[in-house]
Amino acid sequence: MFSGAQISLYPMTDDFVGVITSALGALDPYRNQLRIETDDISTLLVGPLEVLFPAMRDLFSAAARSGKHCVLSATISRGCPGEPDDAICDSFHFEGPVAPLAERQATALAAVQDAPDIGVFSVAQLSLYVLGQGNHMDEIYGCIDFLKQSGTFEKSKHFATKLNGDTGALFATLEQAFCRFGSPQGHVAIDLTVSANSPSAR
């Protein structure tokens, strides 16, 4: 299994470098469990998904606490057949046999209930892609059902689902959406946008 994300942080301010640099400290508790590489368009985070989602949550929450309009954009992937297995990605999410869809939805909802309160309100938009299997829409619809019950659901949109809430609940919802749907060893991707402090009407 190989899992990780290409992430980018966009603070809409002249001091975007300062906001990003200040927020990076939020990654420190996770650095020994992630491989991190940066270029001019994104930062690669490789590691287990139970580390990756809290790391993205804390990085984004730190940036959002600047009060500036901030966006995190992420391309999250697991099980891509073109990527080599890597022990750093070993995750408890994919142990044991695959439960029926309804049972996975219930486990996902319980995990969102247990999410910490971070104190940062955000909106999120995700598209889930389940690849390499003919019944991909069954898993996607199963995931959307979970999202609608998660307490963070705002609305369905063309090509995406929009959520809102505390970043604790939001990133727990995202982690569950990504890990519980699609085959455990399958190729699954999320195209994610998280936004805080936008001046636009919601």
Place this chain on the structure above:
Amino acid sequence: MFSGAQISLYPMTDDFVGVITSALGALDPYRNQLRIETDDISTLLVGPLEVLFPAMRDLFSAAARSGKHCVLSATISRGCPGEPDDAICDSFHFEGPVAPLAERQATALAAVQDAPDIGVFSVAQLSLYVLGQGNHMDEIYGCIDFLKQSGTFEKSKHFATKLNGDTGALFATLEQAFCRFGSPQGHVAIDLTVSANSPSAR
């Protein structure tokens, strides 16, 4: 067929609203061929792909000409089984029988050669998702081969391919990547980031 994109423009400046508002005029020549809906996280563009890609190109290029560090993020989709057919999306891209992969690659390369020069240098990063078919990696590898020959290829990354060049060649490459690979009636998506004027080393 239903096709379109959820797009967001991120100018990294205190005057991000002004940069976005000024750039929106670049969409005017395309408005009668697109359905456009905006909320606080993204703008939906629905329409034919030969209109959608030039519209995104001109919007992004206009924002980048501000000289500010600007990013366009887009979730582009065609043929999603959950979306209704819509006549506004009728496209010349999917007429006639499907050519063999090598022939599609050659047609795509010729289209990039013919792209206009816009005069704005940018970098782009894309992930192509071909859904609902077992051989999805064949089409993805076929697309990556095309990207490597396109003249805009910069490097392969985990989960994505990075390109750079004039926005004319870049968006022509993206349009071809999206339209020539995967089944014409199939479900295909791109997770796209385009960036200009970044202060980070490339």
